[in-house]
Amino acid sequence: xxxxxxxxxxxxxxxxxxxxxxxxxxxxxxxxxxxxxxxxxxxxxxxxxxxxxxxxxxxxxxxxxxxxxxxxxxxxxxxxxxxxxxxxxxxxxxxxxxxxxxxxxxxxxxxxxxxxxxxxxxxxxxxxxxxxxxxxxxxxxxxxxxxxxxxxxxxxxxxxxxxxxxxxxxxxxxxxxxxxxxxxxxxxxxxxxxxxxxxxxxxxxxxxxxxxxxxxxxxxxxxxxxxxxxxxxxxxxxxxxxxxxxxxxxxxxxxxxxxxxxxxxxxxxxxxxxxxxxxxxxxxxxxxxxxxxxxxxxxxxxxxxxxxxxxxxxxxxxxxxxxxxxxxxxxxxxxxxxxxxxxxxxxxxxxxxxxxxxxxxxxxxxxxxxxxxxxxxxxxxxxxxxxxxxxxxxxxxxxxxxxxxx
Numbered sequence: 001x002x003x004x005x006x007x008x009x010x011x012x013x014x015x016x017x018x019x020x021x022x023x024x025x026x027x028x029x030x031x032x033x034x035x036x037x038x039x040x041x042x043x044x045x046x047x048x049x050x051x052x053x054x055x056x057x058x059x060x061x062x063x064x065x066x067x068x069x070x071x072x073x074x075x076x077x078x079x080x081x082x083x084x085x086x087x088x089x090x091x092x093x094x095x096x097x098x099x100x101x102x103x104x105x106x107x108x109x110x111x112x113x114x115x116x117x118x119x120x121x122x123x124x125x126x127x128x129x130x131x132x133x134x135x136x137x138x139x140x141x142x143x144x145x146x147x148x149x150x151x152x153x154x155x156x157x158x159x160x161x162x163x164x165x166x167x168x169x170x171x172x173x174x175x176x177x178x179x180x181x182x183x184x185x186x187x188x189x190x191x192x193x194x195x196x197x198x199x200x201x202x203x204x205x206x207x208x209x210x211x212x213x214x215x216x217x218x219x220x221x222x223x224x225x226x227x228x229x230x231x232x233x234x235x236x237x238x239x240x241x242x243x244x245x246x247x248x249x250x251x252x253x254x255x256x257x258x259x260x261x262x263x264x265x266x267x268x269x270x271x272x273x274x275x276x277x278x279x280x281x282x283x284x285x286x287x288x289x290x291x292x293x294x295x296x297x298x299x300x301x302x303x304x305x306x307x308x309x310x311x312x313x314x315x316x317x318x319x320x321x322x323x324x325x326x327x328x329x330x331x332x333x334x335x336x337x338x339x340x341x342x343x344x345x346x347x348x349x350x351x352x353x354x355x356x357x358x359x360x361x362x363x364x365x366x367x368x369x370x371x372x373x374x375x376x377x378x379x380x381x382x383x384x385x386x387x388x389x390x391x392x393x394x395x396x397x398x399x400x401x402x403x404x405x406x
Contacts, residue, residue, distance in 0.1 A: 013107060013368065016051070060144050071119070076148050081126050091359070092355040097367040100364060101368065125144055160342075170292075170297035171313040172313075174336070175224065175250040176253055177322035179249075183281070223250060254330075292329065293391055295391035
C-alpha cells in the first residue's frame with residue numbers, strides 16, 4: 001500500500017509540473033528583495049487557490065508570507081518556500097528553485113493524504129526574507145512552526161564542485177551567525193583649523209577593523225568574521241564624529257558564535273577606549289546553526305533518484321554560510337539538503353553566473369526531483385510511526401547537545 005501512495009505522489013508532481021514551472025519562471029524573472037516579494041507571494045497564493053487549496057495570504061503578520069495546509073489529525077509536516085532575491089544580482093541563491101521544490105513536495109503529499117484518507121497534515125509555508133531579513137525568525141515567534149513534527153526544504157548549490165555522479169548532499173551543516181552593528185561616537189572638528197578638538201570616530205573604526213583582522217589568526221578554521229563600513233564620515237576636512245560598522249560573526253554552533261562575538265566586541269571596546277570614542281552595539285537578526293535530522297537525511301538519500309545521486313554528507317562544505325532555517329532546526333527536526341545545478345568554476349552562490357544557472361530548465365528539473373524525494377520523506381514522517389519516533393528521539397538528543405554548546 002505504501003508503494004501505491006508513492007505512485008500517487010510521483011503522479012501528482014508530474015501532473016502539476018506545468019503549474020510549478022510557471023511559478024519557478026515567474027519568481028526567477030521578477031527578483032524581489034527581502035519583505036518586498038509581493039509578486040512571488042501573489043503568484044503562489046493564486047496558484048494554490050486555483051488548485052483548490054485554502055490559503056492564508058499575508059500570514060502570521062508578514063505581508064509577504066503565506067500558509068496553505070491540507071489534511072487533518074496526525075502529525076504535521078511543513079515545507080518552506082523561499083523566494084527573496086539579492087540586490088543587484090537577482091536570484092543568485094536560487095530561491096526560485098527552493099519555492100518550486102517545496103511547492104512540488106506539498107502538492108505530492110497533499111494528493112497522497114487525499115487519496116488515502118489517512119490522518120496527517122502538510123503545510124506549505126511561504127517564508128520571506130531569508131537573505132538577511134530573518135523571515136523565519138518572525139514566523140517562529142508568531143507560532144508558524146508550533147506543533148510541527150518536521151520541517152523540510154532543499155537549497156541549490158554549485159554543481160561543478162560535485163563529482164562521481166553525485167548531484168546533491170543530504171546532511172548539510174551550516175554556521176551560526178551573530179550579526180551586529182557597532183556605532184562609534186566622537187566629536188567633529190575642522191580637520192585643518194583645529195584637529196586637536198576632534199575625537200575621530202573613523203580612527204576607532206579603523207583600529208577595530210585591524211584588531212579583528214589580527215583576531216582571525218586565533219580563530220578556528222571553520223569560524224568566519226567579516227564586516228563592512230556602513231558610515232565613515234562625509235568630508236575629508238571634517239573629523240568624523242559618527243561612524244558605523246556591521247559585522248557577521250560565524251561559528252559551528254549558536255553558543256560558539258556568541259563566544260566569538262564577545263571576542264570581537266573586545267576589539268571594538270579597545271578601539272573606542274584608545275580613541276576616546278563612545279561605543280554602542282545593535283543586535284541584528286542572528287541565525288542559529290543548521291542541525292539536520294539524521295533520520296530525515298537518511299530517508300532523503302534513500303528516496304532520491306537516480307539511486308546513489310545524493311551523498312549523505314560529502315562534501316561537507318558543499319553549502320557554507322548561514323540561514324534562518326537553522327533556527328527552525330531548534331523548533332523541530334529539520335532538513336536542509338542541497339543539490340547541485342550546472343555552474344562553471346567561480347560561479348558559486350551569490351554570483352551572476354549562479355543566478356543565470358538557477359533560471360535554466362535543467363536546474364528546474366533537478367529542483368523538481370528534489371521536491372519528489374522530499375515529498376516521500378514527508379510522507380514517511382506522517383505514516384511511519386516507528387520512523388517518526390526515531391526522528392524525534394534523535395532531535396531531542398541533539399537539542400541536549402546544543403544546549404551544552406556542542
